[in-house]
Each structure stands twice: as C-alpha cells, then as structure tokens.
Amino acid sequence: MKFKRTDLSRLYHAALQHFLKEGPGASIAPAHELGRQAIALGLETLDLARMHEVALVSLVLPGYSSSTSDGLMGRAGLFFAEAITPLEETHRGAREANIQLNHMVQTLSLRTQELAATVEELRQEVEQRRAMEESLRISQQTSSDLLKKSRELQEELRQLSRQLLTAQEEERKKISRELHDVIAQTLTGINVRLAALKTDSTVSNKTLQGKISSTQELVEKSVDIVHRFARELRPSVLDDLGLIPALQSFMTSYMQDTGIRVSLQAFAGIEQADGAIRTVLYRIAQEALTNVARHAQASQADLSIQNPHGGISMKITDNGCGFTVKGKSSAKKNNRLGLLGMRERVEMIGGTFCVESAPGKGTTILVELSSEATAPNPSQ
Incomplete structure (x- = not known):
C-alpha cells in the first residue's frame, strides 16, 4: 500500500499531540522521522509547515487560555524545528521557510x-443579558403585584362606599320610623288633648290640671326622644366636657340597655388630644361596643386608653363567642360601617387598627397612634 500525504498528516497530528501531552520528557525523535518521510514524499518545508499549522490549530486553540497556549506553542515549535531538520539538510530554502514559519506562529x-478576547466579550455580554432579563422579570412581577394590590384597594373602597350608603340609609330609616311612630303620634296626642281642653269649658279645675300634666308628660317624652337622637348623631358632652365623660355617659346607657358590664380606664391627658382624634376614638368605642351587644353574646367588655411612648393606645376586649378574622375585608356588611369602616377611620388620622379574635376566645380591638400622629399640627 502506497504511503500518501494524508497519511503523513495524520501521523504528524498524532505525534505532535503525543509530544505536547507527554510534556518535557517526551522524545523528539518521532519529529525527525516525520521529516524524513516528508522528504520521501517529495514535500517541501512549506508543505510541512502547513501540515504543522493544521495540527496546531486543532490541538492548541480549543479550551486553553492565552498563557497555556503560549507554552504549548513553544513546545510545538521545538517539534516542528526537529521535523524540518532533514528538510533543512536537503533543501536550500530551509532558512527562509523557518522565518516564514516563525511569522506564522506569531x-x-x-x-x-x-x-x-472575543470569547471574554461574549461572556460578559451573555452575563449582562441575563442580568437584564432578571431585572425585567422582577419588574414584571412588581408591576403584577402592584396591579393586584390596586385592584384589592379598589374593591375595598367599593365595599366601604356600599357600607357607607347602607349605613346612612339605615340611620335615615331609623330616624324616619322613630319620628313617625313615636314623635308624630305623641305630637298628635298632644294636639288632640289641647283641642279637647279648648272645647271643653265644663271641665273641673282638678281634671284640667290632670290633663295638662299628662300633656306635659307627652311633651317631655318627645323632648327626650329628640335629645336621644341628638346624642346618637353627635353627643354634645363630647364637645362640652371631653372624651372620658362622653364615654362614661354612653357606657351608662349602654349597660342599662344591654345588661353587659363595661369598665373604663383612661389617662387624663387624652383630653389634650386633637378633637378629630377624640371623635374617632369615641366612634370606634361606640361601634365596637354596639357590635359586642349585637353579635358577641358577651357579659363583660373592657375599654382602656393608655399613653405608651407618648402616643395613644385604645384597647377594647370582650368575653364573647369571637369569630374568625379573615383580613381587612372581614367586616360584616350589616354592622353599620363594620370593621372596615373602623379601620378607615383610624387610618384617616394616621393610626393603625388591629382585630384579634377566634371562635370561643372573645375579641380584642386595638387602635394605636404614634407620638408623631398625635403631635399638634402647626398649621391648624
């Protein structure tokens, strides 16, 4: 079988690979033998140089850093120099070929x-692209979370609006019913009695006094009802005397009407708080105790107003049946403004509102205002 140039190229590739792999201890003799075979095939130095270049590109470039490649290039140069030694002995152009080879190696x-360098630039570009993709993913997630939160807030606002409208309508119905069923009838009775007194000239003085007294009782009853309406809409004692007397007055009527015992503890400095804050605390206490009477099946409730760290903390607890707290929107729709309405009142003055309850464990409502929230506003 005739030895061909392709066979020599394959042998050269394998011999150079073995020489580079074995390191400084490898024998250089195979390179010299390859040079002799090149002469036998009639090859020139440039032919062997091209063969060396092909082998070098496939063996040195892949997977090596520039510093490692430089070391391998040097050893490959020694191998090639030995391989062309037979050619240099037989061809005059060996020196020129060696110069050209050195140029090719460089x-x-x-x-x-x-x-x-190109590979490093590509690596950096890939890392930058990955960082941009991650940033975009986080941005998309943040936008999605904000959109979800916005929808939740819109739903809470719609729910609160519905509750406000429902509460207003219920209060109007109550006042209308009381005016029609009680005050109107009472006033009608007064009018009838006055008309009877006007036409009855034969009535005795004693009988007249009795009828006048009963008519006065009807007038007093009507006045009491009107006063009760006024207290429920806006207790004058809250503006005239302060929060603590207003709460005591409300709790006295509350205990008489419901039979639920209520205790009150409050620091005197609460009366120095802003009027809007005192109004909110009164409304929260009023609504919370009303809910206790309607739903808690409790026998005892406790209300305390403290002054932690210069702020204000109001806690209302009961020993009732409790309920499962499901979040901000857990207010019962038929509880006037419900828990959501109380939360909105508190957050309107810069405070925090918390409900803790569980079936069979009673309920605690906590309102907290920081010292910053209770500080006087210089603009007011």
Missing part, C-alpha cells in the same frame, strides 16, 4: 489572543 499566537 500570527497564530495573535489570532489566539484575539479569539480569547
């Missing part, structure tokens, strides 16, 4: 460095 080294 060019190959530059190309290797340029390739390494």
